[in-house]
Amino acid sequence: MAGRYCFFYLVLVLVFWGCSSKESHKDIPQQAVAQPPQGDPQVGMALYATCKACHGDAAQGNKKFKAPALVNTDGWYLYRQLINFHNGVRGGLPADTLGFQMAAMAKTLKDSVAVTHVVAYIKTLPQVVLPPIIDGEIKKGERAYQSVCGACHGPGARGNEKMNAPRLNGLDDWYLKSQIAKFKNGTRGAHPADTYGAQMVPMAALLVDDRAVNDVIAYIRSTTQPQE
Amino acid sequence: MKTAKRVLLVVAIFAIGIYCGKLFFGRGSDIPAPVPTYFSESAQPGDSVGVGAGTVTGKIIEVKNGSSIQEAVGKANPGDLIRIYPGVYHETVYIDKDNISLQGVIVNGEWPTLDGEKKQNDAILYSGNGVLVENLKITNYKGNGIMGQAGNNYVIRNNWIVDTGVYGIFPQFGKNGLVERNILTGIEDAAIYIGMCDNVDVRFNEVYGNVAGIEIENSRHALVEYNYAHDNTGGILAFLTPGLPIKTCYDVIIRNNYVYHNNTKNFGAVGSTVSHIPKGTGMLIMAADDITIENNIVTGNDNAGITITDYGYAGVDHASDPESEPNSDRITLLDNFMSNNGADPVADVKTIMMTKLSKLGPDIIAVGGGVGSCVINPGRYRTFGLDAYANCQARDTRSVKTYLLNKPVTPRITASMEKGRMTYYGVCSGCHAYSTRLVGPPVNTIQAMYKNNAQGIVDFIAHPVHKRDDYPEMPPQNYLTTETRKAVAEYMLSITK
Numbered sequence: 001m002a003g004r005y006c007f008f009y010l011v012l013v014l015v016f017w018g019c020s021s022k023e024s025h026k027d028i029p030q031q032a033v034a035q036p037p038q039g040d041p042q043v044g045m046a047l048y049a050t051c052k053a054c055h056g057d058a059a060q061g062n063k064k065f066k067a068p069a070l071v072n073t074d075g076w077y078l079y080r081q082l083i084n085f086h087n088g089v090r091g092g093l094p095a096d097t098l099g100f101q102m103a104a105m106a107k108t109l110k111d112s113v114a115v116t117h118v119v120a121y122i123k124t125l126p127q128v129v130l131p132p133i134i135d136g137e138i139k140k141g142e143r144a145y146q147s148v149c150g151a152c153h154g155p156g157a158r159g160n161e162k163m164n165a166p167r168l169n170g171l172d173d174w175y176l177k178s179q180i181a182k183f184k185n186g187t188r189g190a191h192p193a194d195t196y197g198a199q200m201v202p203m204a205a206l207l208v209d210d211r212a213v214n215d216v217i218a219y220i221r222s223t224t225q226p227q228e
Numbered sequence: 229m230k231t232a233k234r235v236l237l238v239v240a241i242f243a244i245g246i247y248c249g250k251l252f253f254g255r256g257s258d259i260p261a262p263v264p265t266y267f268s269e270s271a272q273p274g275d276s277v278g279v280g281a282g283t284v285t286g287k288i289i290e291v292k293n294g295s296s297i298q299e300a301v302g303k304a305n306p307g308d309l310i311r312i313y314p315g316v317y318h319e320t321v322y323i324d325k326d327n328i329s330l331q332g333v334i335v336n337g338e339w340p341t342l343d344g345e346k347k348q349n350d351a352i353l354y355s356g357n358g359v360l361v362e363n364l365k366i367t368n369y370k371g372n373g374i375m376g377q378a379g380n381n382y383v384i385r386n387n388w389i390v391d392t393g394v395y396g397i398f399p400q401f402g403k404n405g406l407v408e409r410n411i412l413t414g415i416e417d418a419a420i421y422i423g424m425c426d427n428v429d430v431r432f433n434e435v436y437g438n439v440a441g442i443e444i445e446n447s448r449h450a451l452v453e454y455n456y457a458h459d460n461t462g463g464i465l466a467f468l469t470p471g472l473p474i475k476t477c478y479d480v481i482i483r484n485n486y487v488y489h490n491n492t493k494n495f496g497a498v499g500s501t502v503s504h505i506p507k508g509t510g511m512l513i514m515a516a517d518d519i520t521i522e523n524n525i526v527t528g529n530d531n532a533g534i535t536i537t538d539y540g541y542a543g544v545d546h547a548s549d550p551e552s553e554p555n556s557d558r559i560t561l562l563d564n565f566m567s568n569n570g571a572d573p574v575a576d577v578k579t580i581m582m583t584k585l586s587k588l589g590p591d592i593i594a595v596g597g598g599v600g601s602c603v604i605n606p607g608r609y610r611t612f613g614l615d616a617y618a619n620c621q622a623r624d625t626r627s628v629k630t631y632l633l634n635k636p637v638t639p640r641i642t643a644s645m646e647k648g649r650m651t652y653y654g655v656c657s658g659c660h661a662y663s664t665r666l667v668g669p670p671v672n673t674i675q676a677m678y679k680n681n682a683q684g685i686v687d688f689i690a691h692p693v694h695k696r697d698d699y700p701e702m703p704p705q706n707y708l709t710t711e712t713r714k715a716v717a718e719y720m721l722s723i724t725k
Contacts, residue, residue: 143545146499151669152677155498155698162695199676206663206672208547 039113044121050108051118060128061172066098071125072170076161078122080196082106082115089191096187098178127170129224134173136211136218145219148206152199156223164196169223176217180204279406280636281383282329282360284309297321297330297342304328312364314338318345322707323354326639332363332387339388344369349703351392354379355654357639362386369393371703373412376402378654381636385409394497394659394667394700395421396438399428401474401640401653404633408432416495416700417502417667418443419460422450423658424474427631431455439496440465440505444516446474449631452482461494462502462509463487463529466516469501470544470552471661471670471725473653477516481625482524487511489528491572498698500667504543506531506574508589513556514542522562522625526569532577532589533569533609534561538596541576548663548672549725555596560620561603566591570610580612648719651712655705662725667700671720678721685717686710 051059054067061069070078084090085106091099109115145157152165159167168176182188183204189197207213286307289300293315300310306327313333317340321330330352332340342351342364349371352361358381365388366373373392376382376399383406389396391414398421399405405425409432412419419438422428425447434456435441441457444450444466457463464487468477487510496503505512508531513519515538526533539546539554546552570589573581577589591609594601594617602620603611640650659667660674678684690713692702705713 139543140545143543147545147664147670148673150499151665151673151696151699154696160696162693198679202676202679203673206548212547 039116039118039120041117041120041124043114044117044119047109047114047118048121050105054105058128059122059125061130061175063133063172063174066175066178068172068175069128069130069170070122072127072130072167074159074161074167075119075123077159077166078119079115082109082118083112084194084197086112086115087193089193090188090197092191093187096182099182099188130170130172130221132173132221134177134214134217134221136214136216138215138218138222141215141217141219141222144207144212144216148203149216149220157220158223168220171220173217173221176220177213180207180213278630278632278634278636279358279383279404280381281327281358281406282362283307283327283358284329285327291317291340293317301325301328301330306358312340314340316341316343318343318348320344320348320350320707321352323352323356323359326356327358328354328356329360330362330364331360332365334363339363339365341365341367342369343367344392346370349393349701350375353377353707354382357381358636359383364388366390366392370701371395372398373415374398375658376400376405376654378402378640378650380404380639382406387411389419390414395419396435397421398423398658399425400655400658401425403427403640404637405429406632411435413437415439416497417500418445418465421445421658422447424472424653425450427633427637429453429630429632434458435463436460437492439492439494439502441490443467443502444477444480445469446472446477448476448479450480451628451631452480453484455485456488457485458488458490459492460490461492461496461507462505462512463490463526464510465505465512466514466519467501467512468515468517468552469661469664469666470515470539470546470549471663472552472657473662473723475549475551476553478518480516480518481520481522481628481631482511483520483522483625485524487524487526487529487533491528491530497667497700499665501664508532508570508572508574510534510569513537513559514544515539515552515554515556517553517557518560519556519558520560520562520622520625521564522560524564526564526566526591528567528571529569530572530589531570531574532593533566533591534564534593536592536594536598536601536613538598540597541595545664551725555598556594556601557598558600559594559598559617560601560622561592561606561617562620562622562624563604564609566609577612584612586610586612647712648715648717651708651716652719652723655708656716656720660720662723668702669696669699671723675721678717680721682714682717682721685720686713689713689717 054065056062059070085103091103152163154160157169183200189201289310291300291312298321309329314335346368351366351369352374355377360383362385367390369392371393373389373396378401380403385408387410389412394417396412396415396419401424403426405428407430411434415438418440419435420442422444427449430452431454436459439461441460441463466480491508508529510526510529510533513536536556569591573589590612592611594613602618604620662671690706694701
């Protein structure tokens with residue numbers, strides 16, 4: 001019986017995604033954004049060539065181009081954001097210069113399957129430790145993190161997929177800061193289809209000033225340090 | 229003759245010792261049951277008349293092992309007494325009627341026991357007024373032992389509460405209530421949590437092995453006396469938590485308590501308010517006003533005997549709630565006995581010790597802002613930060629016998645337009661403050677997630693899904709009607725502070 005169900009699943013998965021993977025999925029993806037299928041890192045490597053120029057050959061990021069590191073970010077979140085860029089849900093506003101650029105680049109990926117391949121490739125690359133750039137008070141930031149961010153982004157800023165909240169502790173601190181600023185000034189999270197981005201708009205506003213933002217970022221960054 | 233008397237005396241003492249030993253340890257349990265004690269002049273039968281609870285005017289309903297307490301509550305009318313006989317009851321009892329008394333019947337040391345088997349959230353919830361709960365053993369719940377949800381005129385006494393999750397006894401937003409002679413242990417937040425209440429007496433309780441023993445939070449006119457708070461992380465606390473709908477905490481008398489050896493490692497949920505309490509905290513006053521501390525024995529608490537602080541030093545972010553005044557004002561420290569506190573204080577306190585060239589932490593430490601405080605004869609204690617404290621005009625609190633009112637108060641408004649607000653105050657705000665994390669996510673986070681989607685909250689709270697590993701599970705609120713859940717969801721999405 002179980003074998004027959006497994007087979008049935010496998011057929012469905014193949015029909016839905018034309019995927020060459022031999023792994024069977026527990027759930028049939030309902031929605032492209034919520035359930036990224038397995039991609040092929042080999043195919044992804046070729047597609048990544050486009051990304052290299054800004055994000056670096058090991059997806060380690062490059063501050064000069066204001067391109068963040070990608071390797072420390074969870075695959076499901078990379079997938080969602082690439083799709084959002086692709087569909088104009090993120091980076092659709094010309095006022096968001098960098099997001100606008102990224103949206104144009106994302107459109108060079110032909111479809112969601114191509115996106116899964118790129119993500120699969122990025123996930124094969126080793127994670128990196130990022131240099132600290134922003135100063136803040138970790139202790140103050142921890143309290144603010146717990147009352148503002150932690151309910152969704154989880155303990156130690158490790159992210160919580162069940163809450164659709166990405167890991168934050170592997171992001172460049174300057175990038176975190178720029179995104180909080182965008183949520184605050186309305187250039188991110190404003191698109192009606194950006195459900196989770198919209199949630200960030202009122203939350204970012206709770207970090208009232210530059211100092212509060214820096215403190216939280218200092219705390220988030222501190223969680224990537226090895227625990228004593 | 230004299231020798232014979234002496235021998236008799238020794239034999240008598242020995243016999244009493246054996247008898248007491250059996251009484252305490254003879255039940256196959258390490259945790260002693262509460263023994264009703266009447267060692268106060270005022271603690272005579274009839275002393276809670278003003279509360280109104282426990283006044284039986286109706287019939288008596290008996291619940292025997294194997295039947296359901298909730299069924300009995302369903303059958304009961306206001307004024308009825310429900311007597312629960314020894315047995316094990318696996319259920320959540322919800323009382324939404326007025327003047328219901330739940331009374332355990334203890335037979336030969338056998339207690340009626342509510343056992344949630346770590347599956348159920350709450351043992352007893354009541355939203356009715358004039359509710360009495362007594363003589364029950366409650367154990368293995370995940371949320372609350374006994375929680376009042378805006379019920380007034382309550383009496384909770386002589387219960388034995390072991391490991392019931394977040395809170396043990398938690399009358400929320402209730403006026404005119406008595407919590408006495410309970411024993412509580414193993415609670416991961418506050419064992420006795422008086423939240424947003426007025427006129428409450430908390431006395432003769434024993435709390436040990438909890439994160440917070442007795443917590444008076446955003447409440448007014450509270451008398452905390454004759455309690456034994458030992459081996460918690462923090463013994464007795466009075467807080468004003470920002471972001472709750474009640475914005476003050478004042479007029480609390482803490483007297484005649486024994487606060488001993490509260491050095492248990494903090495096992496509160498990471499990020500919750502109480503998780504920040506340093507172990508070794510005897511008493512903690514934070515942003516609460518008009519607190520009188522008298523005639524307590526405070527000893528063996530390794531961080532500090534009494535800590536008085538504002539939000540700034542405690543690291544509490546209150547920027548989003550300017551209405552909650554951050555200082556502890558008008559603290560009155562009368563005669564207390566303090567010794568052996570501060571053997572192993574936290575780093576912040578150690579820093580202050582260095583400046584004082586002291587090898588030991590303080591009996592009393594006051595940090596941060598605050599005005600109008602005083603202390604009698606501070607030279608007998610090791611104190612930090614009391615330089616601005618005046619000598620007290622008051623010498624004792626003898627004039628206050630009780631904070632209970634002399635007759636029951638009327639129920640909280642329950643008109644339907646108020647239903648959302650009342651439900652938030654009485655149910656949700658126990659864990660969800662507006663802008664700070666008490667236990668669950670703050671309301672402003674919930675607002676961001678459920679913008680224009682009250683129905684989403686209505687559905688979620690009826691059958692919550694556990695999504696956050698570092699948070700306790702949200703308990704199902706499906707005992708509330710859809711209409712009530714809708715009202716509270718809309719109310720929660722509308723509040724701004």
